[in-house]
Amino acid sequence: MTHLILDGTLIECDRVAGVRDNGNDLWFSQKHKAFGGNVQFLAAPDGMPLWVSEVEPGSTPDITAARIHALPALYKAAAEGLPTLADKGYIGAGIGIHVPVRRPKGQSEQALQADTRTTNTLIRGLRALGERAAAELKERWRALKRVTLSPSRIGDIARAALVLNSHWK
Numbered sequence: 001m002t003h004l005i006l007d008g009t010l011i012e013c014d015r016v017a018g019v020r021d022n023g024n025d026l027w028f029s030q031k032h033k034a035f036g037g038n039v040q041f042l043a044a045p046d047g048m049p050l051w052v053s054e055v056e057p058g059s060t061p062d063i064t065a066a067r068i069h070a071l072p073a074l075y076k077a078a079a080e081g082l083p084t085l086a087d088k089g090y091i092g093a094g095i096g097i098h099v100p101v102r103r104p105k106g107q108s109e110q111a112l113q114a115d116t117r118t119t120n121t122l123i124r125g126l127r128a129l130g131e132r133a134a135a136e137l138k139e140r141w142r143a144l145k146r147v148t149l150s151p152s153r154i155g156d157i158a159r160a161a162l163v164l165n166s167h168w169k
Helices: 062-069 071-079 114-140 151-168
Strands: 004-012 034-043 049-052
Touching: 004 062, 004 071, 004 114, 004 151, 034 062, 034 114, 034 151, 049 114, 049 151, 062 071, 114 151
Parallel strands: none
Antiparallel strands: 004 034, 034 049
């Protein structure tokens, strides 16, 4: 493989009681405006899902969930020459995790240098297949559309779907 693709997704579930220290609901994602669990995916360059993390509450940002479950192994892979591509939600992830560069606040993408815009385009283009990995699992396996069990079981369901998906292919 030339690279890996890291992405996170919210798998919706029924509401479960759980409150964070600041009073917000633990399983509610402000980004998606829905209750669910945050699951991290690793995909091959061709978009084939390779690995699914354990679930974190929906209020957990992608970078935090990745730091818990994926990044330690990805740092080792990067040291051996296997880079990982991710979206802007993983800015600051560390060595070997390549993300697009943010444009200056209040300016268009054209404010970036041509080389930076080209790099961003290449990263986004290569990552598109990785986005497909999470969507493929969620769309193909109805159990991941909306989980009605305890949200702590979402990771188990996603890993089972990953195994079934590899056998289906």
